[in-house]
Amino acid sequence: MRPPQGSGHEAGAGSSPESAESALLGPSAPREARVLAIANQKGGVGKTTTAVNLGAALAEAGWRVLVVDLDPQGNATIGLGLDRQKLEVSLYEVLTQGLPVEECLQDGRVGGLKVAPATLDLVGAEIELVPAMSRELRLRRALEPVLPQFDFVLADCPPSLGLLTVNGLAAAGEVLVPIQCEYYALEGVEQLLQVIRLVKTQINPHLRVSAIVLTMYDARTKLAEQVAADVRSHFGGTVCRTIVPRTVRLSEAPSFGQPITVFDPASRGAIAYRELAKEVAGVAP
Ligand SMILES: Nc1ncnc2c1ncn2[C@@H]1O[C@H](COP(=O)(O)OP(=O)(O)O)[C@@H](O)[C@H]1O
Numbered sequence: 562m563r564p565p566q567g568s569g570h571e572a573g574a575g576s577s578p579e580s581a582e583s584a585l586l587g588p589s590a591p592r593e594a595r596v597l598a599i600a601n602q603k604g605g606v607g608k609t610t611t612a613v614n615l616g617a618a619l620a621e622a623g624w625r626v627l628v629v630d631l632d633p634q635g636n637a638t639i640g641l642g643l644d645r646q647k648l649e650v651s652l653y654e655v656l657t658q659g660l661p662v663e664e665c666l667q668d669g670r671v672g673g674l675k676v677a678p679a680t681l682d683l684v685g686a687e688i689e690l691v692p693a694m695s696r697e698l699r700l701r702r703a704l705e706p707v708l709p710q711f712d713f714v715l716a717d718c719p720p721s722l723g724l725l726t727v728n729g730l731a732a733a734g735e736v737l738v739p740i741q742c743e744y745y746a747l748e749g750v751e752q753l754l755q756v757i758r759l760v761k762t763q764i765n766p767h768l769r770v771s772a773i774v775l776t777m778y779d780a781r782t783k784l785a786e787q788v789a790a791d792v793r794s795h796f797g798g799t800v801c802r803t804i805v806p807r808t809v810r811l812s813e814a815p816s817f818g819q820p821i822t823v824f825d826p827a828s829r830g831a832i833a834y835r836e837l838a839k840e841v842a843g844v845a846p
């Protein structure tokens with residue numbers, strides 16, 4: 562059974578305070594696949610870990626998933642078991658030369674999971690695209706033909722608010738923002754929301770922040786508890802109930818080129834990402 566379009570994590574709708582943010586929070590408009598940009602310009606907050614493991618958990622549950630690696634570092638590409646040296650084409654050719662996205666798609670580690678991989682070439686795209694026509698819409702246009710083939714597209718954005726992230730936001734219906742349960746957790750988030758607002762008004766009127774995910778939660782510290790409480794009081798129902806714990810296994814999995822659901826299927830990290838997948842998807846496939 563196909564889920565109703567635009568379903569899923571919608572707790573933000575109606576329950577958020579009447580602030581400048583409230584217009585950004587809530588469910589997305591209907592699309593063929595739900596396209597989520599996983600964005601936060603801070604590095605090391607769990608964007609890639611979430612793209613890889615949420616993607617794998619959604620695929621394990623039977624959804625058709627595409628992970629788009631928008632970060633030239635290619636961590637999602639590597640984390641899903643691909644060897645960047647062996648890739649003949651990548652998202653770089655798709656964004657800069659108009660190569661059909663199908664031609665760069667690779668199988669991830671889980672049935673039902675595909676990857677649009679990144680190589681270091683992608684660094685060049687950020688610069689090469691500057692004078693190009695509709696440079697912000699390259700990813701959106703590239704993905705359009707393949708959207709019917711997927712239920713979820715997760716775009717792992719780089720740690721900046723540059724053109725690659727803007728391409729991710731322009732192609733998405735929703736934004737998932739990982740927030741690390743550490744000091745300065747909310748630092749920069751207002752700036753991110755501003756860019757999302759800008760993309761929404763200029764190019765993508767249906768864009769919504771549909772999920773805020775607390776990551777690297779260390780239950781032994783008072784700080785993590787405090788940060789989680791602060792984030793919840795600030796963003797209300799948009800914050801996912803599922804909290805991703807800080808675990809060594811989650812940090813080890815990428816060096817084996819495996820998502821946590823394959824690397825250690827019974828681990829706390831795997832359980833958390835399966836829970837998050839249920840929460841984000843809302844209904845069974
Ligand atoms: N829940 C977690 N527990 C332990 N380590 C984590 C967790 N989430 C991410 N990490 C590790 O923290 C680092 C940064 O995470 P990453 O997902 O790459 O962040 P980003 O993509 O936002 O830069 C990586 O080394 C990753 O393996």
Ligand SMILES: [Mg+2]
Nearest residue numbers: 608609632636
């Ligand atoms: Mg990353």
